Amino acid sequence: MIEQPLLIAEGLSKNYGARIGCRDVSLEVYPGEVLAVVGESGSGKSTLLGLLSTELEASAGRVSYRLRDGRLADLASLGAAEKRLLMRTDWGFVRQNPADGLRMAVSAGGNVGERLMAVGWRHYGHIRDEAIDWLGRVEIAADRVDDDPRAFSGGMRQRLQIARNLVTRPRLVFMDEPTGGLDVSVQARLLDLIRQLVAELGLAVIIVTHDLAVARLLSHRMVVMRHGRVIETGITDQVLDDPREPYTQLLVSSVLAA
Amino acid sequence: MNAHATGAMPEITYNFAYLDEQTKRMIRRAILKAIAVPGYQVPFAAREMPMPYGWGTGGVQVTAAVLGPDDVLKVIDQGADDTTNAVAIRGFFEKTARVATTTSAREATVIQTRHRIPETPLTENQILVYQVPIPEPLRFLEPRETETRQLHALAEYGLMHVKLYEDIARHGHIATTYAYPVEVAGRYVMDPSPIPKFDNPKLDDCPALQLFGAGREKRIYAIPPFTRVRSLDFEDHPFRVQRFAQPCALCAATGVYLDEVILDDKGGRMFVCSDTDYCNERQEAGHRGEMAGEAGRASPSPQPSPLRGEGADGALNLSPTGKGRPEGPGEGTWGVPTTPSSAGDPGSARAAPSGMTK
Structure with missing residues (x-):
């Protein structure tokens, strides 16, 4: 059986007035696949992620998503309630700045439990057990469950954000520079953790990064963007080892060898 | 407002119950809408009242809109008829509406209250008007008004349980003791104003009409008579008074x-x-x-007691x-x-000072 794509984008464009955010982007994401979107700052990566996750409204084009019942739905046609349900159950969004994705005044357990309560969990003990279980999976000690994220280090906050998103077992997770602003050793551990969780849960991930090493480590396929357009797509190793476009060659050659 | 100062000046006459008729109509329309959609916060064009925000400007406007010449008004503040707020508001309507006032919960037809529901059971012939400082139960979890409206519209109330979860995580039990969130008629989650949670069961299936007015926040909401009102809780931490x-x-x-x-x-x-x-x-x-x-x-x-500050032995x-x-x-x-406002509740996310109705 040939697997059907989970998410399909067709001809996505976004203009900010006269400026172009993103132009005529088409891509497909399959279940269990990690797709990296790379490019330099201002190339339209984050705009594309916003469009795919329906946080931004597209100027043209459309995004379709295969719901759990197998139906392929145009996201623009979903009602607000349906869309929000999708976002808090079937999707996750890991942001670059954990403060944007977490409730900083709410304990770690409350942060992880929020999605569970939103889908109707009403048993404190069960919610807490599930939260502790998830904190363990992202390597946060169980005795930190009642601390709020302000008491956490940058790496811990990012891991907490991941736990908060994965607790409802989403099928698709958007990540916007999840390792940005972390030092290299913390970054390495986080990447390891993400890779492990992705494999374990069979997640599909769309990850935006400017760091080609992150893309190399995590992604199966990648998309290279420049000036709002996709200029090259392909299997990650193929694109990185044998880049076709001059711009991609430049990107790859500008990576500092450690 | 010195009663003797009117000697040289013509006496001021007020429209019945202070507000002009158009304003009262506007408020009544908001009240009717609030009754039609129990627990939903209806925006209304709250007026400046001759008292500071936080002293019951919302409640006073609702009372003014529902008061008739034959009504008997009772005003309570934290359960008491003789505190400043209660005396001032009672005096206000005696002067501007010349209605009869009482301290008896049985005799009153309209009861304006701050932070309590009378112990005497209410009847179908009564209206209970609450003074509300902050009508939005989700406010301290979600500061954006656009977002809270959306949450209400979609009945997404997981966030309210996050607050209760935090209470249990920090204190071992639900430590919210006043302004305890309720679900009205199986739909909207509502802040019952800072009444002690002891009074929450009285909200449920109450024969009287209950109206809530928030003056600064310009919102009116209502619980129609005999409406199901359920206090939120967890299965393993049920609501208790x-x-x-x-x-x-x-x-x-x-x-x-x-x-x-x-x-x-x-x-x-x-x-x-x-x-x-x-x-x-x-x-x-x-x-x-x-x-x-x-x-x-x-x-x-x-x-x-005559002994203040220091004990008889001189020690603090x-x-x-x-x-x-x-x-x-x-x-x-x-x-x-x-009492709800006297100390502020350490376990509550509600920050007491600025938003509290006096």
């Missing part, structure tokens, strides 16, 4: 909400009904609490070791019963 270890010291009532009154600086204290009308009624009927003799007053407002003595204090930290039993 405060319990008091002893009866009222003046009227020996049990199963009522008690205020703690500190008598001296040596730990002396008494617990008396917060509802003064109810307490007086019982005392007139011959009920006597254990301190009724010593206090020797019909009104539960004991004189402070502030240790709270009164014998009447409710015991047991268990869920539902209140460690220290305070």
